[in-house]
Amino acid sequence: MCSISSKSFSTQVVAILARVGPILALLATLGGCSSPLRMTPPEGFLILEESRTEIKAASSDSILLWARSFDDPYAGDLDFWSSALYNELVEQRGYTLISEQPLHVEQGADHGQVSAGREMLFQVTTHGAVYSYLVSLFVAAEADSGEICVVELVGQGEGFDRTLDDVRRAIMTVRF
Amino acid sequence: MKHIGFCVVLLLVTTSCAGLAPNAHHSLSMAAARDSDSEALAGIVSAGTDAGRASSSGYTVLSPEALDDLDQPDAGAAARHDNTGTDEEPQSRRLLIYTAHLTIRVANLDSAEDRFLDLIEARGGYLERRENNTLTCRVPAIDFEEVLEETKTFGTVIAQNREAQDVSRQHLDLSIRLDNAVAARDRLLELLEKATDVADLLEVERELKRLTEEIERLKGELRFLEGRIALSTISVTFNAPARITQRSRRFFSRFEWINRIGVEYVLDQF
Numbered sequence: 117m118c119s120i121s122s123k124s125f126s127t128q129v130v131a132i133l134a135r136v137g138p139i140l141a142l143l144a145t146l147g148g149c150s151s152p153l154r155m156t157p158p159e160g161f162l163i164l165e166e167s168r169t170e171i172k173a174a175s176s177d178s179i180l181l182w183a184r185s186f187d188d189p190y191a192g193d194l195d196f197w198s199s200a201l202y203n204e205l206v207e208q209r210g211y212t213l214i215s216e217q218p219l220h221v222e223q224g225a226d227h228g229q230v231s232a233g234r235e236m237l238f239q240v241t242t243h244g245a246v247y248s249y250l251v252s253l254f255v256a257a258e259a260d261s262g263e264i265c266v267v268e269l270v271g272q273g274e275g276f277d278r279t280l281d282d283v284r285r286a287i288m289t290v291r292f
Numbered sequence: 293m294k295h296i297g298f299c300v301v302l303l304l305v306t307t308s309c310a311g312l313a314p315n316a317h318h319s320l321s322m323a324a325a326r327d328s329d330s331e332a333l334a335g336i337v338s339a340g341t342d343a344g345r346a347s348s349s350g351y352t353v354l355s356p357e358a359l360d361d362l363d364q365p366d367a368g369a370a371a372r373h374d375n376t377g378t379d380e381e382p383q384s385r386r387l388l389i390y391t392a393h394l395t396i397r398v399a400n401l402d403s404a405e406d407r408f409l410d411l412i413e414a415r416g417g418y419l420e421r422r423e424n425n426t427l428t429c430r431v432p433a434i435d436f437e438e439v440l441e442e443t444k445t446f447g448t449v450i451a452q453n454r455e456a457q458d459v460s461r462q463h464l465d466l467s468i469r470l471d472n473a474v475a476a477r478d479r480l481l482e483l484l485e486k487a488t489d490v491a492d493l494l495e496v497e498r499e500l501k502r503l504t505e506e507i508e509r510l511k512g513e514l515r516f517l518e519g520r521i522a523l524s525t526i527s528v529t530f531n532a533p534a535r536i537t538q539r540s541r542r543f544f545s546r547f548e549w550i551n552r553i554g555v556e557y558v559l560d561q562f
Contacts (some may be wrong), residue, residue: 140322164562172562180562186549206448210533211554212399212447239447240533240555246400247555264549270558279553 142255151263153185154291158282179279185292188262194255197264199232201253211238211249221254221290231256231265231292235284250277252287265292387463390436390524392454397531398447401425404530408443415439417523428527436524443528450531465515470510477503 124232129130152168161181165172168184182226205211234255240247250269256262268288398404408427409419414426417431440454462500477500484496545551 120354160545164426174562184552188549189549198446200547200550201553204545205414205532205554208545209554209556212397212533214445241400242555243559245405250554251553264391268553268558270555 117223148228151292153183154289155183155267156286156289157181158192158279158286160279160282161286165252175271175275175279177275178269179266179275181269183267183290186264186266188255188264191262192236194232197253197255197286202236203253205236205238205240205251209240213238214248219252219254219287221288228260233265235287236290244270247272250280250283252290254290254292256292263292265290273285303464308333345514386458387460387521388433389459390433390454391457391526392436392440393452393527393529394440394443394449395451395529395531396447397446397450397533398532401530404446407446408530410530411439411442413525415476418532419525420525424528425531426527428525430523430525433522434528439526443526447530459521460515463514466510466514466517470507470514471549473503473507473512477507505547 153171155164155171157171157173159177160175161173162175163171163173169186170182173181175181188197200222202213206213214237216234216236219235221231221233231254233252235250235252236247238251248269248271252267254265256264267290268284269276269279328407335484342434396404402484405425405427406431412429415431415438417429419427420430421428444452480496480500480503484493484500486498487493551557
């Protein structure tokens with residue numbers, strides 16, 4: 117009797133797994149759609165922290181590089197977020213925009229999709245010194261899920277200028 | 293000797309007609325030109341007219357050395373011939389004075405001004421005037437565009453204007469007047485050698501003095517004009533970013549991720 121009920125229980129478990137399994141697998145697959153953030157920092161930068169959503173790196177002369185991805189519940193487009201960023205930095209925090217230009221990087225698991233981006237270069241006086249600040253903003257091409265990737269470079273003077281070209285090349289390796 | 297006097301007076305009439313300062317007290321009947329020195333006078337008139345024609349047909353900016361050389365006999369004619377490019381298009385001979393003004397918002401006034409002055413110095417220019425946050429500089433005209441474009445990268449351009457003033461006609465007029473004055477003075481010097489009467493000598497010398505002063509004044513004007521052409525003027529007003537007061541500043545963006553970016557946040561998190 118006992119062996120019969122045990123057999124019946126295992127049969128039931130198998131049956132349940134057979135029904136639920138595909139659903140669980142599908143959920144797992146969907147959950148993994150958001151690729152981990154990846155970027156190859158330029159030579160001379162040491163990676164300090166790395167996770168699915170951020171990469172923190174610094175050079176020996178304190179030039180700081182930080183790439184992060186954020187969920188975007190509003191699914192805003194690039195124009196909207198560029199404008200929001202500009203308004204916040206210039207109008208609210210007193211940054212000075214030096215230049216800006218469009219960017220494009222591939223993104224997604226197969227890198228088949230292209231994300232539109234915008235690079236903005238600012239200067240700001242804070243903590244008693246003049247800092248240069250490069251921020252690159254990417255918005256995932258599929259806006260339903262909404263994902264934003266931001267790469268920031270912070271530094272002072274010639275050290276910042278020296279690394280700028282290398283960092284710009286590194287930013288083109290961003291995948292998210 | 294009266295003929296020489298006639299010649300001097302007629303010369304005054306000629307130079308006045310050519311654009312030199314007229315002297316009202318010199319007046320004479322044109323019949324005097326029929327006398328024995330009429331050939332000399334005819335030469336003067338002819339020289340002035342030829343100079344005008346030559347200058348009208350084409351010209352370039354004279355160097356300061358060339359201006360000095362105009363003092364030498366026949367050097368003016370040589371310089372004129374140098375400037376008579378007959379096949380050039382009129383556009384290529386256009387003489388322009390470039391000026392520009394920029395208003396730029398920069399993160400730091402001192403460093404922006406230093407960078408601007410370094411740039412000007414590197415291009416062979418100089419600071420002409422400094423008034424509060426406005427720097428007026430002169431740069432070689434050939435570097436005008438590049439200096440302007442590089443200066444724009446210092447910050448956010450709030451306002452800009454540029455102007456190109458065409459001074460071709462003004463330069464041409466001055467050149468013709470100078471040529472005529474030099475030619476007239478050369479003729480007077482020839483007459484001076486022939487003069488024996490004291491009154492004639494005095495009159496010729498007085499007129500020579502006036503012409504010499506006129507030549508120096510015209511050369512000065514030409515030098516000034518050519519300096520303006522050779523060196524463009526760029527004035528830049530640097531503005532500091534508007535100070536964000538606590539009252540006007542929102543403390544947080546409505547969008548969470550924006551609150552977590554920026555220099556202050558990055559410095560705090562590293």
